[in-house]
Amino acid sequence: MSPFSLDSIETPAALVDVDRMEANLQKAAAYTREHGLRWRPHTKTHKVPELAARQLEAGATGVTVATPREAEVMGAVAEDVLLAYSPVGASKLKRLMALSRRVRLSVGLDSREVLAGLAEAAREAGRTVGVLVELDLGMRRVGVQTPEVAVALAREAASAQGLEYQGVMFYPGHIRMPMAEQGPALAEVSRRLGTFLEALGAAGLKPGIVSGGSTPTLWRSHEVAGMNEIRPGLTPFFDRASAWTGVCGWEEVAYSVLATVVSTSVAGQAVIDAGSKALAKEELPMGGYGALVDRPDVVVHALSEEHGMLDLSRTSWRPRVGDRVRVVPNHVCVSVNLQDELWAVRGGQVTGRWEVMGRGRGPV
Amino acid sequence: MSPFSLDSIETPAALVDVDRMEANLQKAAAYTREHGLRWRPHTKTHKVPELAARQLEAGATGVTVATPREAEVMGAVAEDVLLAYSPVGASKLKRLMALSRRVRLSVGLDSREVLAGLAEAAREAGRTVGVLVELDLGMRRVGVQTPEVAVALAREAASAQGLEYQGVMFYPGHIRMPMAEQGPALAEVSRRLGTFLEALGAAGLKPGIVSGGSTPTLWRSHEVAGMNEIRPGLTPFFDRASAWTGVCGWEEVAYSVLATVVSTSVAGQAVIDAGSKALAKEELPMGGYGALVDRPDVVVHALSEEHGMLDLSRTSWRPRVGDRVRVVPNHVCVSVNLQDELWAVRGGQVTGRWEVMGRGRGPV
Incomplete structure (x- = not known):
C-alpha cells in the first residue's frame, strides 16, 4: 500500500505508530532474552495476526x-498457541480441536x-493438548486456591489420555x-508461587512451564x-494506564x-467524535478516560457513546471545530476491540492497514 | 429460520426476548400517540435495520x-433519518450526501x-438537508448556549441554499x-427550552420540530x-440502568x-465468560456491571475483558462450571456495540438472528 496522508482518514480511527511499536517490541524481546524468560505475548490486545507474526519474529x-476466535486467527501465524482461558461448552471445544x-x-x-471436557474432546479429535494448571496468586478471579488442589489437577492432567501436563500459569x-x-x-x-x-x-509434578507476567x-x-x-x-502498544504505572x-x-x-459550544471544553464506542470507558485512579498524545495535560474528562469531552481547563490551547487530535485511551485492549481496523502510521503518513481479525466471536 | 434450542448457541451471545421487545414497542407507541408526540427512536441502541423497520411499523x-454508517444502514429501511450529531470532515459529508x-x-x-460545511456539501450534491439547531438545556455536552446564538444559527440555516431550517433539538x-x-x-x-x-x-423562526427526549x-x-x-x-430493549431509574x-x-x-474456584464467586468485551464496563450508582435475569440479586461485581465475576454473597444459589446464565448489562447500547449479532429468543428457543449491521465505521 502506498503511503498517504493521515488527513484523508475518516475519524474516529485507531492509529499505531509503527516506529514506537517496533521499539517497544525490541525492548520486550531484549528484556526476556536478558532474563532467560520465555515470551508468549497475549494477542487479545491487538487481535491482529500480522502483529502476532511480528512478535514471533522479534523473539516470542x-x-x-483468550477465545476460540483468537485461537483460529492466531493459529494461522503461530505454531504455539496458549489459550489462557478455560474452554467450556461443546462449540468452543469443537472449534479448538479443529485448529x-x-x-x-x-x-x-x-x-x-x-x-475432563478438554480431555474427552482431545481424545475424540486424536490430538494432544497441553495443560497448564491455573493458580490464583492473589487476584481472586480464577485459579486453584491451594497446593493440594493444584497437585490433584496436575496429576489428573498428567495421566489423562489426550492431555499433556506442561506446568502452571497465573496472572498477577x-x-x-x-x-x-x-x-x-x-x-x-x-x-x-513457591508453595x-x-x-x-x-509430588513428582515439577512444572516445565511456569507462566505468569502482566504488563504492569x-x-x-x-x-x-x-x-x-x-x-x-x-x-x-501500551496505553494511558501503562504510562501511569510507569511501565512506559x-x-x-x-x-x-x-x-x-465537532463542538466547542460549552466553554472550557472541546468535544471530539471519539466516545465510549471508540475509546472504551475504563476508570483510572488519575481520573479521565484518555489524554492527547501531543498534549497530555488535555484529558478526556467525560464520555458519551460518540462524544469525548476534552477538559481545556489546564491548557491555553483552544481547538476549533474540524481540528484533529490523537487520544491515548486508558486501556488499549478494549479500545482496539471497538475498531474494524488499525492504521499503521509514521509521522503524518499512513503506511499500512491491519484488520482487527480476532474481534468478534464467530469462526473465521 | 426454524427455531432451535438456545442450548446450542456458543456463549457469550446477545439475546433479545422478542415478546418483551414487542410489548416495549407497543407501550412506547401508545405513549407517544396519547401525548401527540412524534417518535424518532435513536437506533444506535440496536444498530439493526430490521428492528428499525419494526419501530416504524409500530408508529415511529x-x-x-449518530454516525454515517448508521445513516447508511438505517437509510435502507427508513425514509426519515435524523443524524443527531454534527458531521465534520469531507468523508462523513460525502457519505451522507450519497444516501x-x-x-x-x-x-x-x-x-x-x-x-457551512453541510450547506456546501448539500449544494454540491443537489440535495436539501433539514437542520435542527441543537440546544444545550443543561447537559453541558454540545448545543448552543444562548437564545441569541440559536436565533443566529437558525437564521443562517433558514437562508442557506441546500439547507432547510426545521427546528431545534436537545438531549436531556x-x-x-x-x-x-x-x-x-x-x-x-x-x-x-421556553426561553x-x-x-x-x-425572530420569526418558530421551530416546526422541537425534538428532545431520552430513555430515563x-x-x-x-x-x-x-x-x-x-x-x-x-x-x-431497556437495561439495568433503565430498571434502576424505574423507566421499566x-x-x-x-x-x-x-x-x-467457567470457574468457581474462588469461594463466594462464580466466573462467567462474559466480560467487558461482551457486557461493556459502565458504572451505575447501585454498583456492579450487570445482574442475572432470573436472579437480580446476583450481580456482576467485577469485570475483566473476558471474565465476569458473579457475587454469590446474597444468594444460596451455587452454580457449577458449565451452567448458563443470562446477564442484563448496565448499559445496553454499548453491549450491543460489542456483538456481531443478536439472537431473537422466545422461551428457550432461538427464533431469529439479526446482524448488528450499524456497528463499526466503514461504508456499508
Missing part, C-alpha cells in the same frame, strides 16, 4: 489467546470439569500500582522466583485514536 | 442515528462551521436520576412544554447476554 516463543494440526495448543484451566492482575511500589506485592506472589512449586515438585509488572518479571515465561499483552513513558505509547473536534 | 415517524434520494436527511448541529442526558425524582430537573429543562422557543418565535425521562416527556418529538433509544420493570428488560460459568 508462542502466542497467548490446524500444525498448531501446538495448550490450555490453562483450574477445574476437573474443564479438564491484582498488581496495578505504579512500578516502583510493586515490590511487596511481587514478593507475596513469589512466596505463594505451589514446592508441593508440585514433591513487565520489567520486574525477573523478581518472581521460579517463573520462566511471561505473557504481557500491551507491549506493542508517555512518548512510548504507540496506540492512539484519531478524532475530530 | 422516522429514525435517529439514497429516497431518504429525507436532517442533521442536528450547534455551530456555523458545521452548518443529564437527567439520570430515578423517574420519581425528575420533576425539578424537567421543570428546569422546560423553563430553558429559546420565545426568542426563535420572536421517557414516560415524563409530556411534562416538557413545547417539545413535540422524542428520540429515546433504549425502548425496545426488571421483567420488561428484553436484552441479555447469555454466558457460561
Whole structure:
C-alpha cells in the first residue's frame, strides 16, 4: 500500500505508530532474552495476526489467546498457541480441536470439569493438548486456591489420555500500582508461587512451564522466583494506564485514536467524535478516560457513546471545530476491540492497514 | 429460520426476548400517540435495520442515528433519518450526501462551521438537508448556549441554499436520576427550552420540530412544554440502568447476554465468560456491571475483558462450571456495540438472528 496522508482518514480511527511499536517490541524481546524468560505475548490486545507474526519474529516463543476466535486467527501465524482461558461448552471445544494440526495448543484451566471436557474432546479429535494448571496468586478471579488442589489437577492432567501436563500459569492482575511500589506485592506472589512449586515438585509434578507476567509488572518479571515465561499483552502498544504505572513513558505509547473536534459550544471544553464506542470507558485512579498524545495535560474528562469531552481547563490551547487530535485511551485492549481496523502510521503518513481479525466471536 | 434450542448457541451471545421487545414497542407507541408526540427512536441502541423497520411499523415517524454508517444502514429501511450529531470532515459529508434520494436527511448541529460545511456539501450534491439547531438545556455536552446564538444559527440555516431550517433539538442526558425524582430537573429543562422557543418565535423562526427526549425521562416527556418529538433509544430493549431509574420493570428488560460459568474456584464467586468485551464496563450508582435475569440479586461485581465475576454473597444459589446464565448489562447500547449479532429468543428457543449491521465505521 502506498503511503498517504493521515488527513484523508475518516475519524474516529485507531492509529499505531509503527516506529514506537517496533521499539517497544525490541525492548520486550531484549528484556526476556536478558532474563532467560520465555515470551508468549497475549494477542487479545491487538487481535491482529500480522502483529502476532511480528512478535514471533522479534523473539516470542508462542502466542497467548483468550477465545476460540483468537485461537483460529492466531493459529494461522503461530505454531504455539496458549489459550489462557478455560474452554467450556461443546462449540468452543469443537472449534479448538479443529485448529490446524500444525498448531501446538495448550490450555490453562483450574477445574476437573474443564479438564475432563478438554480431555474427552482431545481424545475424540486424536490430538494432544497441553495443560497448564491455573493458580490464583492473589487476584481472586480464577485459579486453584491451594497446593493440594493444584497437585490433584496436575496429576489428573498428567495421566489423562489426550492431555499433556506442561506446568502452571497465573496472572498477577491484582498488581496495578505504579512500578516502583510493586515490590511487596511481587514478593507475596513469589512466596505463594513457591508453595505451589514446592508441593508440585514433591509430588513428582515439577512444572516445565511456569507462566505468569502482566504488563504492569513487565520489567520486574525477573523478581518472581521460579517463573520462566511471561505473557504481557500491551507491549506493542501500551496505553494511558501503562504510562501511569510507569511501565512506559508517555512518548512510548504507540496506540492512539484519531478524532475530530465537532463542538466547542460549552466553554472550557472541546468535544471530539471519539466516545465510549471508540475509546472504551475504563476508570483510572488519575481520573479521565484518555489524554492527547501531543498534549497530555488535555484529558478526556467525560464520555458519551460518540462524544469525548476534552477538559481545556489546564491548557491555553483552544481547538476549533474540524481540528484533529490523537487520544491515548486508558486501556488499549478494549479500545482496539471497538475498531474494524488499525492504521499503521509514521509521522503524518499512513503506511499500512491491519484488520482487527480476532474481534468478534464467530469462526473465521 | 426454524427455531432451535438456545442450548446450542456458543456463549457469550446477545439475546433479545422478542415478546418483551414487542410489548416495549407497543407501550412506547401508545405513549407517544396519547401525548401527540412524534417518535424518532435513536437506533444506535440496536444498530439493526430490521428492528428499525419494526419501530416504524409500530408508529415511529422516522429514525435517529449518530454516525454515517448508521445513516447508511438505517437509510435502507427508513425514509426519515435524523443524524443527531454534527458531521465534520469531507468523508462523513460525502457519505451522507450519497444516501439514497429516497431518504429525507436532517442533521442536528450547534455551530456555523458545521452548518457551512453541510450547506456546501448539500449544494454540491443537489440535495436539501433539514437542520435542527441543537440546544444545550443543561447537559453541558454540545448545543448552543444562548437564545441569541440559536436565533443566529437558525437564521443562517433558514437562508442557506441546500439547507432547510426545521427546528431545534436537545438531549436531556443529564437527567439520570430515578423517574420519581425528575420533576425539578424537567421543570428546569422546560423553563430553558421556553426561553429559546420565545426568542426563535420572536425572530420569526418558530421551530416546526422541537425534538428532545431520552430513555430515563421517557414516560415524563409530556411534562416538557413545547417539545413535540422524542428520540429515546433504549425502548425496545431497556437495561439495568433503565430498571434502576424505574423507566421499566426488571421483567420488561428484553436484552441479555447469555454466558457460561467457567470457574468457581474462588469461594463466594462464580466466573462467567462474559466480560467487558461482551457486557461493556459502565458504572451505575447501585454498583456492579450487570445482574442475572432470573436472579437480580446476583450481580456482576467485577469485570475483566473476558471474565465476569458473579457475587454469590446474597444468594444460596451455587452454580457449577458449565451452567448458563443470562446477564442484563448496565448499559445496553454499548453491549450491543460489542456483538456481531443478536439472537431473537422466545422461551428457550432461538427464533431469529439479526446482524448488528450499524456497528463499526466503514461504508456499508
